[in-house]
Amino acid sequence: MARKNETPKGVNETVMSAEQVQQVLNQNAELLKRVEELEKKQPKPERTYEEQIQFFQFQQQVIGHLQKFQDKRGVIAEATKLVKEKTESGDFETKIYTLSLTATNGEKKTVFNITNPLVISTVLDSVTVEIDTKIKDLKGKLTL
DSSP states (O other): OOOTTOOOOOOOOEEEOOHHHHHHHHHHHHHHHHHHHHHHHOOOOOOOHHHHHHHHHHHHHHHHHHHHHHHHHHHHHHHHHHHHHHHHHHHHHHSSOOOOEEEESSSEEEEHHHEEHHHHHHHHHHHHHHHHHHHHHHHHHOOO
């Protein structure tokens, strides 16, 4: 039989304090971070030439789309600036400005026109948000 302040036989005598447990957990977290960093540094498996060609062609396509969206973003920014200037100068009240939606199927055909400066600004802002979202998505697809 065990005496007072003695551990009975068969019971593990190693007891960790809360501080020691926390230290072990911190060390474990640090080791996991190191392993993750080492895994990132591991060389990637070699691609075949065909896979490399496909990869670079895809990247070129993404870059092409990205460039088009960035160009359109610039055009829309200029149009937004122009609408703001014309609205502030009162030009919309004396002259008719329109934002036209056209469709091209062999020939250009105007689908509808917008003449209200507030609606034009809203449409341009909405298109800008959509373009910015697409640009962000395309940049995410690029791997350098």
